Amino acid sequence: DQxxxxxxxxxxxxxxxxxxxxxxxTNSMFDYFLWYKKYPAEGPTFLISISSxxxxxxxxxxxxxxxxxxxxxxxxxVPSQPGDSAVYFCAAxxxxxxxxxLTFGKGTHLIIQP
Amino acid sequence: xTGVSQDPRHKITKRGQNVTFRCDPISEHNRxxxxxQTLGQGPEFLTYFQNEAQLEKSRLLSDRFSAERPKGSFSTxxxxxxEQGDSAMYLCASSFVRLIQETQYFGPGTRLLVx
Numbered sequence: 391d392q393x394x395x396x397x398x399x400x401x402x403x404x405x406x407x408x409x410x411x412x413x414x415x416t417n418s419m420f421d422y423f424l425w426y427k428k429y430p431a432e433g434p435t436f437l438i439s440i441s442s443x444x445x446x447x448x449x450x451x452x453x454x455x456x457x458x459x460x461x462x463x464x465x466x467x468v469p470s471q472p473g474d475s476a477v478y479f480c481a482a483x484x485x486x487x488x489x490x491x492l493t494f495g496k497g498t499h500l501i502i503q504p
Numbered sequence: 505x506t507g508v509s510q511d512p513r514h515k516i517t518k519r520g521q522n523v524t525f526r527c528d529p530i531s532e533h534n535r536x537x538x539x540x541q542t543l544g545q546g547p548e549f550l551t552y553f554q555n556e557a558q559l560e561k562s563r564l565l566s567d568r569f570s571a572e573r574p575k576g577s578f579s580t581x582x583x584x585x586x587e588q589g590d591s592a593m594y595l596c597a598s599s600f601v602r603l604i605q606e607t608q609y610f611g612p613g614t615r616l617l618v619x
Contacts, residue, residue: 494546
């Protein structure tokens with residue numbers, strides 16, 4: 391049973407527009423959420439994270455929103471750039487962190503069109 | 505470069521052979537994780553170390569898999585009697601646990617192909 395779900399396998403956005411990537415989770419014990427970006431044949435690169443005590447975290451062009459009641463988070467990229475084309479993974483961590491490692495979604499392939 | 509490194513980057517082996525992968529974490533990090541990623545999936549947790557102690561293993565880690573982290577520095581992941589189903593990307597990540605929440609930083613991965 392997938393505890394972290396990214397229901398859009400792919401997303402195409404025009405350069406300069408906003409990219410919105412969505413993620414849903416089912417385990418209410420998750421208390422820390424992270425987004426990773428992955429290029430082919432490379433490991434995931436950490437982008438941004440958010441604690442469950444917050445509802446928004448911003449870092450440059452990247453903003454993550456968390457809606458705990460809906461068990462939903464989203465990553466906004468504004469403006470989208472060609473280099474943002476990659477697979478984006480949503481990941482979640484339980485309290486104490488290590489016991490189960492990070493739980494990942496299946497990823498969303500973001501394609502930025504010129 | 506002070507990131508997580510993994511060696512080799514690629515490995516092709518025949519079914520039944522043993523393989524060993526190495527991970528060097530970020531030097532001040534005290535936790536080290538191994539994940540496996542197959543096509544179309546996100547990384548799946550295999551095991552982790554706090555310093556040199558292996559504290560948790562996933563049910564994905566069969567008896568053919570063993571991991572070590574001698575002296576709490578680099579780690580090795582060995583797969584014995586490889587099977588075609590072991591073909592995957594093996595990812596290592598490290599973190600420094602100071603507060604409850606931690607950020608894991610990943611290496612480039614080792615892509616294993618079992619023929």
